[in-house]
Amino acid sequence: MENVAQENEKAISGAIKIDEKEIRTHLDGLVRQSVEDTLNALLNTEADAICQASRYQRSPDRQNTRAGSYKRKLLTKAGEVELHVPRL
Numbered sequence: 001m002e003n004v005a006q007e008n009e010k011a012i013s014g015a016i017k018i019d020e021k022e023i024r025t026h027l028d029g030l031v032r033q034s035v036e037d038t039l040n041a042l043l044n045t046e047a048d049a050i051c052q053a054s055r056y057q058r059s060p061d062r063q064n065t066r067a068g069s070y071k072r073k074l075l076t077k078a079g080e081v082e083l084h085v086p087r088l
Contacts, residue, residue: 047086
């Protein structure tokens, strides 16, 4: 009975293979995207605070205007991310 169990275990052991390089690459991409999204959200929040109004919002108290954004690459530990820096 033990021989049959061992033979079945040997046959099944090669059925599932995990590609650690592929998993690592996928996780690196997720981290990089998360860092990029977070930094862009922080830049937009800071621009909202400076303008005293959110993007596309009309306000009589608005001190500044937005004129789009420009792209800037930033090298982080997670990899190179692309920032959309608001023009004020």
